[in-house]
Amino acid sequence: xxxxxxxxxxxxxxxxxxxxxxxxxxxxxxxxxxxxxxxxxxxxxxxxxxxxxxxxxxxxxxxxxxxxxxxxxxxxxxxxxxxxxxxxxxxxxxxxxxxxxxxxxxxxxxxxxxxxxxxxxxxxxxxxxxxxxxxxxxxxxxxxxxxxxxxxxxxxxxxxxxxxxxxxxxxxxxxxxxxxxxxxxxxxxxxxxxxxxxxxxxxxxxxxxxxxxxxxxxxxxxxxxxxxxxxxxxxxxxxxxxxxxxxxxxxxxxxxxxxxxxxxxxxxxxxxxxxxxxxxxxxxxxxxxxxxxxxxxxxxxxxxxxxxxxxxxxxxxxxxxxxxxxxxxxxxxxxxxxxxxxxxxxxxxxxxxxxxxxxxxxxxxxxxxxxxxxxxxxxxxxxxxxxxxxxxxxxxxxxxxxxxxxxxxxxxxxxxxxxxxxxxxxxxxxxxxxxxxxxxxxxxxxxxxxxxxxxxxxxxxxxxxxxxxxxxxxxxxxxxxxxxxxxxxxxxxxxxxxxxxxxxxxxxxxxxxxxxxxxxxxxxxxxxxxxxxxxxxxxxxxxxxxxxxxxxxxxxxxxxxxxxxxxxxxxxxxxxxxxxxxxxxxxxxxxx
Amino acid sequence: xxxxxxxxxxxxxxxxxxxxxxxxxxxxxxxxxxxxxxxxxxxxxxxxxxxxxxxxxxxxxxxxxxxxxxxxxxxxxxxxxxxxxxxxxxxxxxxxxxxxxxxxxxxxxxxxxxxxxxxxxxxxxxxxxxxxxxxxxxxxxxxxxxxxxxxxxxxxxxxxxxxxxxxxxxxxxxxxxxxxxxxxxxxxxxxxxxxxxxxxxxxxxxxxxxxxxxxxxxxxxxxxxxxxxxxxxxxxxxxxxxxxxxxxxxxxxxxxxxxxxxxxxxxxxxxxxxxxxxxxxxxxxxxxxxxxxxxxxxxxxxxxxxxxxxxxxxxxxxxxxxxxxxxxxxxxxxxxxxxxxxxx
Numbered sequence: 064x065x066x067x068x069x070x071x072x073x074x075x076x077x078x079x080x081x082x083x084x085x086x087x088x089x090x091x092x093x094x095x096x097x098x099x100x101x102x103x104x105x106x107x108x109x110x111x112x113x114x115x116x117x118x119x120x121x122x123x124x125x126x127x128x129x130x131x132x133x134x135x136x137x138x139x140x141x142x143x144x145x146x147x148x149x150x151x152x153x154x155x156x157x158x159x160x161x162x163x164x165x166x167x168x169x170x171x172x173x174x175x176x177x178x179x180x181x182x183x184x185x186x187x188x189x190x191x192x193x194x195x196x197x198x199x200x201x202x203x204x205x206x207x208x209x210x211x212x213x214x215x216x217x218x219x220x221x222x223x224x225x226x227x228x229x230x231x232x233x234x235x236x237x238x239x240x241x242x243x244x245x246x247x248x249x250x251x252x253x254x255x256x257x258x259x260x261x262x263x264x265x266x267x268x269x270x271x272x273x274x275x276x277x278x279x280x281x282x283x284x285x286x287x288x289x290x291x292x293x294x295x296x297x298x299x300x301x302x303x304x305x306x307x308x309x310x311x312x313x314x315x316x317x318x319x320x321x322x323x324x325x326x327x328x329x330x331x332x333x334x335x336x337x338x339x340x341x342x343x344x345x346x347x348x349x350x351x352x353x354x355x356x357x358x359x360x361x362x363x364x365x366x367x368x369x370x371x372x373x374x375x376x377x378x379x380x381x382x383x384x385x386x387x388x389x390x391x392x393x394x395x396x397x398x399x400x401x402x403x404x405x406x407x408x409x410x411x412x413x414x415x416x417x418x419x420x421x422x423x424x425x426x427x428x429x430x431x432x433x434x435x436x437x438x439x440x441x442x443x444x445x446x447x448x449x450x451x452x453x454x455x456x457x458x459x460x461x462x463x464x465x466x467x468x469x470x471x472x473x474x475x476x477x478x479x480x481x482x483x484x485x486x487x488x489x490x491x492x493x494x495x496x497x498x499x500x501x502x503x504x505x506x507x508x509x510x511x512x513x514x515x516x517x518x519x520x521x522x523x524x525x526x527x528x529x530x531x532x533x534x535x536x537x538x539x540x541x542x543x544x545x546x547x548x549x550x551x552x553x554x555x556x557x558x559x560x561x562x563x564x565x566x567x568x569x570x571x572x573x574x575x576x577x578x579x580x581x582x583x584x585x586x587x588x589x590x591x592x593x594x595x596x597x598x599x600x601x602x603x604x605x606x607x608x609x610x611x612x613x614x615x616x617x618x619x620x621x622x623x624x625x626x627x628x629x630x631x632x633x634x635x636x637x638x639x640x641x642x643x644x645x646x647x648x649x650x651x652x653x654x655x
Numbered sequence: 656x657x658x659x660x661x662x663x664x665x666x667x668x669x670x671x672x673x674x675x676x677x678x679x680x681x682x683x684x685x686x687x688x689x690x691x692x693x694x695x696x697x698x699x700x701x702x703x704x705x706x707x708x709x710x711x712x713x714x715x716x717x718x719x720x721x722x723x724x725x726x727x728x729x730x731x732x733x734x735x736x737x738x739x740x741x742x743x744x745x746x747x748x749x750x751x752x753x754x755x756x757x758x759x760x761x762x763x764x765x766x767x768x769x770x771x772x773x774x775x776x777x778x779x780x781x782x783x784x785x786x787x788x789x790x791x792x793x794x795x796x797x798x799x800x801x802x803x804x805x806x807x808x809x810x811x812x813x814x815x816x817x818x819x820x821x822x823x824x825x826x827x828x829x830x831x832x833x834x835x836x837x838x839x840x841x842x843x844x845x846x847x848x849x850x851x852x853x854x855x856x857x858x859x860x861x862x863x864x865x866x867x868x869x870x871x872x873x874x875x876x877x878x879x880x881x882x883x884x885x886x887x888x889x890x891x892x893x894x895x896x897x898x899x900x901x902x903x904x905x906x907x908x909x910x911x912x913x914x915x916x917x918x919x920x921x922x923x924x925x926x927x928x929x930x931x932x933x934x935x936x937x938x939x940x941x942x943x944x945x946x947x948x949x950x951x952x953x954x955x956x957x958x959x960x961x962x963x964x965x966x967x968x969x970x971x972x973x974x975x976x977x978x979x980x981x982x983x984x985x986x987x988x989x990x991x992x993x994x995x996x997x998x999x
Contacts, residue, residue, distance in 0.1 A: 337960035357961035364728075424693045428778060432725075496940050499959060503778065506945045510691050510779070520856075521945045 106188030107170055108315045113635055113651045115318035120654030121327035122633065124646065125339040125348045129301065129332045133287065134278040135258035136208055136216045141353075144642075146330055149306055149649055150192075151258030152290035152313075154183060154202070155251050159639035159647035162447070162551050164251040168197070168259060168290060168313070178246030178595055185237045190311040191261050192294035193285070199233040204262040204269075206231040214274050221253050221555065225593075245593050248600055249552045261288040280304070292323040292650035304330045314650060324653035343628060344369060351628040352638065352645035355500065356433035359626050370631045378435040378444035379625035379640045381547035383501065384617040385420070385492070385508060387413065389569045390537040391577065400540055403490055406482060407541075413615040415466035419511050421458050425621050429503045433624040439608050440559075442622040444640050445551045448601065450608040463515055480516030489518040493532065493542040496523035501543045504620060508543070534571060543620075544568065550641065553591065553604050560588050560607065569616045580614050663989050666982045673979060677791035681750025683762050684785035685771055689946035690748070692770060692780030695721060697966050699729050700775040708735050715740045718771050729965075739769030775968035778956060781946075787972050790948035794937075797864055797949075798930030804868030805929070806921055809875030810914075814906055816876075817883030828880070831873035839870045843936055856943050863942060867932045875921040879914050886913040916994030923987035927980045950976065 130143035135151050138144050156167035166172075169183040189197040209216050210228045222229050225245035232240045243250060264286065268277045278287060284295045290313070293306035306328040314322040331348060333339050340358040343351040344365060351362075362373055387407035388400060406412050422436035435443055439453050456462070471483035480488040494505040502523050509519040524532075532539045546566075549555045558564035562573040562581040576582035584607050591603040611617070627638035627645050632655045638644050646652075676683050692698075703716035720737030724730065745764040751757040765771045774783040816827040846866055850859075886892065892909045900908075930950075936942045937951025938958075945952075953972045956962045962969060 340960060355961075357959065361961050361964055421693070428693060428696050428780075506779065507691075509945060510689070523940055523944075 107186045108313055111314055111316050113316060115316045115320060116324045116634055116653035118324050120325055121329060122325055122349045122652060123329045123331060124350050125331050125333045125342055127336060127339055130280060132279055133282055136214060137275060139217050146304060148643055149293045149328060150289040150291040153254055153257050155254040157252060157255040159641045160637060179243045181241040183239050186313060187237060189313045191288040191290060192309045192311055193288040195263050197290060198236050199239045201259055201262045202239045203231050203233050204266060205260040208260060208269055209257060218257060246595060248592060248595055249554055252550060252552055259290055264288055293328050323650035349630045349633055350645050354626060356431040360431055362628060371628055372631060374627045374638050375433060376625040376638055376640055378442045378622040380442060380444055381545055382437055382440045382442055382619055382622050383545040384619045385541060385543050386569045386617045387541045388537060388539055392537060395537055397538060403540060409470050410614055411466045411470040415463040417615055417618045418459050418463040419515050420508055421511050422620055424507055425504055429500050430623055434621040437619045437622050439612050439619055440617060441608055447551055448553060448604055450605040453608060453612050460514060474516050478516050490540040491520040491522045493529055493539050494523050495526045495529050497526055505543045557588060561585055580610050584610055666985050670982050677788055677795055679752060680788035680792055681752060682760060684788045685747060685761055685764050686782040686785045687748045688786045688789040688948045695770060695776050695780040696778050698731055698772050698776040700968050701772050703741055717741060718765060720769055739765040741765055774971050786948040786953060790950045790953055793949045794930050794933050797933040798926050800864045801868040801929040802922055802925040805871045805925055806875050806918055808872035809879055813876040813879030814883050817880035818887055818906060831876050834870060834873040837870060856947055859943050863933060867929050878917050882914040882917050883910055886910045920987055920991045923990055927983040
């Protein structure tokens, strides 16, 4: 007779039940990388309002060069910043879609009536990607590092208001107070992209003065902690860097799913822009940004067959321009250039050059039509701040010739232009050899100006050589360059318009303004810095734009369109005109 | 032997015709090298037709018009409604031959509202065929002068080293080895980037020739030294020395004439190599600047993926260079054969 197994005693069942309950409770409480949402915690999630997606999948993105560091305070190159943005978070963030500020790690804030004191309430229960809690101590530590002149962060300048650095005080575990020396318009925007650092990992290195060695690319994942949607998983030198979902991320969607949706984010290192385009076309990468208009036409031909979409967002914030050397060369040994400055300093000469340049041809030939001609530095892409009163005159060689005649220039019988002293007008234009678009613009301008009788040479040089000549030795006559404002607000570009600014390209670092119009621009820019009302600020900034149009220190040429591409199965992809163009909402992207 | 001779004459005639076309580039090219046609960027090559779409035969060849069409793959469609007859020996833009005399006679032209792009146009709408001919002037001249410079220095140093021997020979030949070992491309890159801002085109051109020529003297130098070493031991040379001839007389009258074979073959070999050196430099952006064309600047746009993939006619100038260099090397080979058989 077979004996059935005896039923287990009741105590065994009870023990098993308790064990199960305990393990279930533990499972809900333990961190796991599959992204199951956390049960009851005192955490304040930020609820996003995108249409809910689902978990899983990965996105592969190409980077044009290998990042140099993972240190948010010291990173300056584009590739490093692209990766760091996915690993870190800021207190107040500028939503790239709406271009307005919104709460991030700071849940809410109060501004004092005089506009100088900002009291931020931090989101409760937030943890770093390694599980350690995020508190006001981390905020104070982060700002101490950013503001330290010995660390020399490139973001330090935007935290100096009224000549003094902002003062950061901890009020309690969840509240921090920021005091500015003067009321500052758009002060909220200065918190954007200022990554909060983990005090528990970095304080020792900072105190021992070794902060510049903190977080190189080879950092072990356990040594890195951030508040961004992803955390470091793997780095293969020369090949790729892989990020995985941050299980402690503090955002969730309306359906209560914790963000990010993606399991993994892979950054591949490719050598050049062409390689980036080829890899996207062949399906190796899922998202593409920062490519030029000619490649756009090539990609368009295979878009349907290879299942990807391309986006042309219209003019971005980049503006390309031609400018002349207006520096004071008395201390430098450059007599030939100093003699030619007599032409460059005459505003009618600059206006004549602007009238002779064929901007439509640049749009057509250099950008395949995917650009907009501009006559001022604020592009049509910056809808809030563009001055619509600036005239957009068509190209006119007659106007140019009349302007030159009124300035005392004349023509020889062979058609060459000579100045009032009989010297033939001849100068060179620098361009960056690696930037094909700018070299092409310079060649087109050379041909345009030859129709006025000017003998122009195009000199393409390596990027660092060009920057050295523009900012250090002043050994150049004219140059074609481009700038892109980091934000739609005018304030980040103060250094370009202030006469004392380091990027006031045509005459940087002036002790006192060299011309009355530069003095006027200084006054207007400093006034708009502390004006809180948008309408009044716009009036001031409009006057700056009008002065820049009349005096033409920068002869603005075109603003290229912003282009992006993504595979059809990437959902919620909405490229924006502010950097990072494609991945600003990476936590909301998912794979269908 | 007869076949060899005939091949040589065919090759020489081809080279002569090519060089003549390049020398008289202004006559053979319908357009100036810098004329931009901004309405026709990257236009595909056009060919002349004799029979039109209605089937009518025209005695005079003609080309159709070209119209911008963003929907078309190449960006252009042929406008069959417009017919531009090709006029031969017609007037066109003025040009000058070697700066000596100018003319406005062109081999073929079309009416100014039409265009004839035999090899297509580049990104600024400039006619590639015209730029190829004008570019040849610069590239061929640079190659010739650099080769002459190299061989000239090679003769001077090789003759000295071979004739006097001893420590002079040692020093000069070690110097030659140093030059052989230098990576010439990086040296040229370094020199070009150290140039001041204000170098006129002709100065850049001369500098290019000097640097290319100065780097390459060691190979002909060593060969000539070898020839001089053996030549100076010949009986008639010793006899002349016995009669009291000076060193210079010996060199000029007796020794160097025996090295003519080597000099000629070296020239024929170095010429194409130096043309390629100049093309490489200009391709990398280190040669003469815009708008002066050189064969290197014709190929430079091919560095961009978009041009590589969609504008095939930009490759054609490179293809034309292949038979050109084959011809040069064939001539050099034949010369070597011929002169070897002339006993030393």
